[in-house]
Amino acid sequence: MKSVLIFFISLFILMFYQATPLLAVSDPLAVPNNRFGIHIISASVDESSPSASLVNSNGGDWGYLTVLIESGDRNVNKWQEFFNDLRRRHLIPLVRMATYPIGDKWKAPVVGEEEVWADFLNNLNWPTKNRYVIIYNEPNHAQEWEGRISPKEYAQVLDKTISSLKQRSNDFFVLNAGFDSSTPHQPPNYYDELRFLTEMNQEVPGIFNKLDGWATHAYPNPGFVGSPNGTGRGTVRSWVWEQQILFSLGLNKLLPIFITETGWKHDEGQQFQANLPSIESVSDFYINTFQGAWSNLRVAAVTPFVLSYQSPPFDHFSFKKWSDNSWYPQFEAIKSLPKVSGKPVQINSAKLESGEIYSSLVSGESYQIPFSFKNSGQSIWGDGNKIELRIINDELRINTAVSLPEDQKIEPGQLTKFSVPLTAPKSGIYKFYLQLYRDNKPFTSDGWSYNTEIKSPVTLVVKAGLGWKNDASGKYLLKINSSTGETIIEAVLSNSGQSEPIEARFLLPDYSFDFTLSKPFYTSKTVHYMVYSGTNTLEFGSLQPNIFSVLLNPQELWNLLPFSNKTTQPCELATQPKNC
Template identity: 40%
Template sequence: MKILTSVVFALLFLLTASTTVGAVVDPRTAANNIHGIHVIDENDLDDASKLVNSSGGEWGYVTIVIREDDQNLDKWQKTFDRMRELHLIPLVRLATKPEGNSWAKPTKESADDWVKFLSSLNWVVENRYVILFNEPNHAKEWGNELDPEGYARILYFFHQKLKEESDDFFILPAGFDAAAPNSSGTMEISLYLARMAKSVPGVFTLLDGWASHAYPNPGFSGSPQGIGKGTISGFSWEVSFLGRYGVSNNIPIFITETGWVHKEGKVDKVLGYDSEDVGNFFKQAYTSVWRDPRIVAVTPFVLSYQDVPFDQFSWKKYNSNEYHSQYQVVQAILKKNGQPQQIHDSQFIDTESLPEKLVTGSSYSFQIIVKNTGQSIWADEDGFSLGVDGDLAYDVEKIVKVRPFEDVRIMLNIKTPEEKGLRIVDLQMMHDGKPFGERIENQIDVVAPPSIIVRAKLWFKKKTEGDDFRILLYRDNKVEKEIVDVSIVDGESKTIELRDVIPDRAYRFVILKPFYLPRQEQGYLSENIITVLSFERMLPVDFNKDGSFSVGDILEGLRHPLQTFSLLAPI
């Protein structure tokens, strides 16, 4: 039966391997900050960022555990969003839940729930790093069983389910305890891996990277220069061993757990290293063994653990807001400014922002509404802008900060030439000069300006004349244009060309003159058409010049009787 099962998995592997193309990004192809930390509580992310993104570093890594009974989409999306703000890359380790004194074995049936949950999150970077469970060569981590064949099948099954959903899932295996012996509760790593490979041939070549628990053994107190299995360079031995099963020696390596125990804790120990020694060990490791170019991330265990059995691993002091000296030592190590690949995407909300016609020799301001539908946070300082491709003069408002799924209103200022003709104005978001997201293509006809003639009457005056009239053009209750010092003789103005307006639209025109109540008229503007605006008779009762008639006007008129008489006289 076991032979038949192996043959079946071998056939399945050959079929899927020939049709599946990995779309993950090798994080080593861009600037990468290998520094990271293992976090138990998402409330520790700010301190994690101060550690791993210090001394020139950006975009460090955080290993964080999500249990199957904690698939709270709102909670974890907020956590991811916070990591995005802090420039932290999540390495998500899947976990089941405790059953008695062990962790339950994951089941194939649970894979669909995991895939649905993980796919519903807007991840921080394009690679969705997923670690499939923890140290299965410990029986207590696998339903109190040592079952390498079972873990191989789960690894294969979860890999297939996740990749079917998205090739962006970057699949890592569980980290193994490389120091574990063969016993009733543990299995030596090489035996465990060999049985996995025999049970599901090719299973290791499916992986996008290798997760290693490169602890300094024995007793988590080994040398920072240790070499071989069970040391802080144990990842190298593991990958070399996997070479016999088709794994490339250049596979990306993630040290998702490592670290030395220190004497300080809930109850201080008499023997062992103090945190200052541990800090120096980390410094040696980062500047020697962990400079291996295959390493993508090193996330020591653990930033804060305030109880046994892991208080001696904690970087944070017991019952304190302060950290052991290893925190400051690692914080001071020079780091790289990581440049992980993110998905940039956008959608225009108002696709009719730009009109089909504009007027020659005019200036316009348009509000372009765009939605951030990707992973990145847009800001001008990070190279994001609204790109304009066309043959009109323009300038664009800078973007301040736009998070995923937020809208931004960007002011686009356009100046048209004096010549008529069709012009192109295409819009698309840009990052570092490269376009992304939806593209809007616009053809704008630059046409001759429309014109108006204003006809007005003042009270019962025999003649209506003056050069202090003003015309306001409203659209959607907003002033679009103001024309000042309009001269009217015998109740009519000269022909007035209108620049800076949008033709083939209706406007509300309001005429103003000092001491007179305003009047309004609707008008439609078209190119080469003279629109005649005939306003109702204007009444000279706005003595306080506030645009309306009230008791205040009566009082003001009484204060200045000669002026009032002059305005009301029919001559």
């Protein structure tokens, strides 16, 4: 009766605190959230692949994955590749910090360890905006803290680690170490959780208000074989009892609950244990609890322990059979449960690598403006989302959008190109705004703004001569190179070596271009000019004859020579002797 009373009092407290907003970076419960998850041992595709199959099944997306990182395994390249794999599979990592084992104990963290952890974790591009970090494990067990128990020491370590992480980024979503709520008070090996939490708060007053969420180990005790309907301390609802304690110690906000460890022992493993529940019973327990105790709206994630563990002491918790690559019924049971398609907040940002809306355009001219962007955020562009580049001008009522092709997926660090159409108005100065959108929402990175003046077109006059020749008349090719590409037009020069004005509407006023003039059997010549609205004269000087190009063509060779300026040609070079 007492436990039932405590349970309802706790529920009342939780309901009362519903009005208190969460002060975390991004409330995972404020968006569609898939609470299904799993605890893994190995950061590998062998475990991430079946994990995604398990937690993102039957309507689910973006489930959770609890994974341990030891201090000796802080390899940025390794973990970035694993995070990239989780990003592709839509899995949210809950990273539990760990030191390293010394015999049958775990080393306690050393002074300054929090700074090393913060630098390492901050160097990773996480799959979601919230970077979930669990600060060590069950410190009310001496085995987890180098053979000793110290609530004061853990409170200090937690406080320093929170500060170090938050100094690097406010996106770190910090969770406490999950406690063993069932452990008896038997120092120096075990410490009652209530006493432990109380002494933590005495050492660092308000320490629990610095957390963003609450990690809990809601094992069904006693013996990991308790009822799926249990209430109170040491049950699948341990977190309700823990929240009651935290509120009594001054917690002033409602923390999302992360059940990072839980699960039942089953009878199958390397050694069959008839005293444990059958695999069919455990399967039913999971269904009952996911639909009951763990369906509470405050529960953000449930990651049962463990996906695959093939030897004692945890083979009886394993979802994967030790004898082959198949799964126990609990895997398929959880897989079949209806799930939510999660929509975790991700940072959508881009770096403009090349391209601009030009500072001057020609009135009435249509352009295809090229842009190149690098994905500098967390999401994969085109992975179940619509990515658009928009050019916006409210005055002209322009809102032109170009979508990323459906067959493209652009991961963080990769480049993609857009070509945006824009037709210049008749006149004036305008401000254009460039922004990327995901599913009609602007990226978190700032957009780009440009001031553009509409001008009259550029007109070109080409002036050139021909070496050894008095008459420069004829057809020439004018090649124009710019950042947007290459254009070739024909220029007809008079005998004085000057063309008629050529309107070049495709040229941008006040921009520089390379102009190359060419004529057969003459060496091309390139000049560099900034052009302006109105008439621009391009002075090429003389194009010199290319003798080597006509050595096997006597007629053209003659035409290049200075003698060809005369009206007759010598018979020895004539191609038709009858004309001599």
